[in-house]
Amino acid sequence: MNRTTYHYLAIAVLALLGVAAPYLFPAYLSQFSKLWLFIVLALTWDLTGGQMGYNSFGNVVFFGVGMYAAAAVQVALYYPLAAYTAAKGGGTEFIFNTSQFLTGLAAGLPAAGVLAALTAVALGLIILGMRGHYFAIATLGLAIAAGELASGWDLIGAGSGMVTPTPPDSLDTTTLFYYLSFALAALTFVFLAWLYSTRYGLAINAIRDDEDKAEAMGHHTIRNKVIAWTIAAFFLGMAGGIFGNLSKFIDPIDVAFNGAEIGVWMILMAILGGKGTLWGPVIGASVFYVMKELFWTYLLGWQRVALGLLIILIVVFFPQGIVGWLKERWPSRFGPTAAEMEAADAKGEA
Amino acid sequence: MDKPLLDVRNISKAFGGVIANKNVSLKVEKGQIAGLIGPNGSGKTTMFNSIVGYHPIDAGEIWFNGREISRLRVGAIARMGLLRTFQQTRIYGKMTCMENMLISLPDRSSGFASLLRSRHSAGVRRAKELLDFVGLYSKRYLYAGDLSFGQQKLLEFAMALINEPEMLLLDEPTAGINPTLINGLIDRLKRANKELGITLLVIEHNMRVIMNLADHIYCLAHGEMLAEGSPEDIRNDPRVIDAYLGAH
Numbered sequence: 001m002n003r004t005t006y007h008y009l010a011i012a013v014l015a016l017l018g019v020a021a022p023y024l025f026p027a028y029l030s031q032f033s034k035l036w037l038f039i040v041l042a043l044t045w046d047l048t049g050g051q052m053g054y055n056s057f058g059n060v061v062f063f064g065v066g067m068y069a070a071a072a073v074q075v076a077l078y079y080p081l082a083a084y085t086a087a088k089g090g091g092t093e094f095i096f097n098t099s100q101f102l103t104g105l106a107a108g109l110p111a112a113g114v115l116a117a118l119t120a121v122a123l124g125l126i127i128l129g130m131r132g133h134y135f136a137i138a139t140l141g142l143a144i145a146a147g148e149l150a151s152g153w154d155l156i157g158a159g160s161g162m163v164t165p166t167p168p169d170s171l172d173t174t175t176l177f178y179y180l181s182f183a184l185a186a187l188t189f190v191f192l193a194w195l196y197s198t199r200y201g202l203a204i205n206a207i208r209d210d211e212d213k214a215e216a217m218g219h220h221t222i223r224n225k226v227i228a229w230t231i232a233a234f235f236l237g238m239a240g241g242i243f244g245n246l247s248k249f250i251d252p253i254d255v256a257f258n259g260a261e262i263g264v265w266m267i268l269m270a271i272l273g274g275k276g277t278l279w280g281p282v283i284g285a286s287v288f289y290v291m292k293e294l295f296w297t298y299l300l301g302w303q304r305v306a307l308g309l310l311i312i313l314i315v316v317f318f319p320q321g322i323v324g325w326l327k328e329r330w331p332s333r334f335g336p337t338a339a340e341m342e343a344a345d346a347k348g349e350a
Numbered sequence: 351m352d353k354p355l356l357d358v359r360n361i362s363k364a365f366g367g368v369i370a371n372k373n374v375s376l377k378v379e380k381g382q383i384a385g386l387i388g389p390n391g392s393g394k395t396t397m398f399n400s401i402v403g404y405h406p407i408d409a410g411e412i413w414f415n416g417r418e419i420s421r422l423r424v425g426a427i428a429r430m431g432l433l434r435t436f437q438q439t440r441i442y443g444k445m446t447c448m449e450n451m452l453i454s455l456p457d458r459s460s461g462f463a464s465l466l467r468s469r470h471s472a473g474v475r476r477a478k479e480l481l482d483f484v485g486l487y488s489k490r491y492l493y494a495g496d497l498s499f500g501q502q503k504l505l506e507f508a509m510a511l512i513n514e515p516e517m518l519l520l521d522e523p524t525a526g527i528n529p530t531l532i533n534g535l536i537d538r539l540k541r542a543n544k545e546l547g548i549t550l551l552v553i554e555h556n557m558r559v560i561m562n563l564a565d566h567i568y569c570l571a572h573g574e575m576l577a578e579g580s581p582e583d584i585r586n587d588p589r590v591i592d593a594y595l596g597a598h
Contacts, residue, residue, distance in 0.1 A: 197468060197469060198468060198469060199452070199453065199465045199467055199468070199469050199471070200462075200466055202445070202449055202452060202453040203453060203465055205445055205449070206442050206453050209441075209442035209444050209445060210441070210443070212440065213436070213440040213441070214442075215424045215425050217428060217433070218428030218429040218433075218456070218513070220425060223462070224465075227462070276444075338491035341446065341491045345474045346474075349470070
């Protein structure tokens, strides 16, 4: 069996596991939903952080924007948003029936993606002109600023947050959100796998390796950078929309724009798995999420210390990540061989 | 006579108190190989950077192919067909030589949609030909960052060629390349000029190379244009001997 067969086998196993999980692990379904969403977080972070070399500490902003956008659309389709948030979710008059709830989601999740993407275009045009470390520093403040803005905006509940629409009891939302999370992770993975196989994939790799050179060769570097961030934001926004509904309550600082936890975790997951690889973020997110859940279960009280230690261990001993390490150790088994690259080029040539 | 392809008119550039270029002019005709020489710190690379839009100029005008490019940015100038290579070689280190070549294909008129085609969809044959042309065919699937410095220079040259520029500015193409390879490189530069019709402007410290290569040479010293002329004129110019060649 060659590497391509392994690749498809891994995808098949994951897909099967994804579809069958509600029957295999019914008790852990919401944990699995979050795992799929965490995979989306890691994959989208890696698009700019790994493939393009632009380390963003602010991607959680798109996650939060999507979370609020989805909830706001879900509500506003049927009730005045201001009255809903003013009632702090305690009002009994805001009832959503099955069709309203599902329609709300069908409109809210794409809207979340689009609004997050627009936010990325606006922010990107301002700060993606900055290079490397300067960009990273500029993104540091984004989550804090967004959290403060959301805390002061009454329409979306300001500091007291926002309750997402309560589904009718007849609807099995645990399974529904599980499949939505799984579908989003699958869609993100397949889309990025395709994107990295195009010339655009090479163009963002070129920015990672030497942006001055790419510019001197006539690349539209700023356009390419903004597009990458926008794609990441689109999927992140939808992930946020689902995550908000899973959490049932959106706090501006602790849930939506939680830069210190989710914002940092998405970076760590990508680094742990292997920056700039397709499978790295998937593996990294899975390992990280399982560790985190174990810490929260068995080391309660010390869970943050344990996680902090894990972070230090990752950065010190696994700077190139699991997949990066495997590629370095067994280059022919985990990286493309010259013969495979030759064959791929020959196929394109024909 | 036709207008020159590159026409630099009285440009000046200062960095704080340091005047790097003072009222310098230079013309390169289409199809020519021009040389730019001068002692270290005389402002050659600054002039290159000004031409390709790397930094704004303080005074003067730069025209390329009948259009003024003085205020254009690096990317826009490159897309017009005026490319440069770097003194400190720049390649994409974590990509293979083939990938370096494929992403250097010209992309002037086509928009973003063309980037969404498969990375193997265009230019594979040309990339292989040009890697063969510079002698890197057998290294085509190695990571560019693992090549030696000299090989990286050759790769950078091949990347410039696949971009099909009208004109190429080369910043010390032979620096760091071993003497036996230099002859091969001179030959390839001449062939690129003759067979591919690429106009060249070359910064070079190696006098044997530049005298062999260039039709016309400009000499900078202390940021000012000291002399210009055929290689023979430059070699015998007392001012050039005094400022530069005399040091040898």
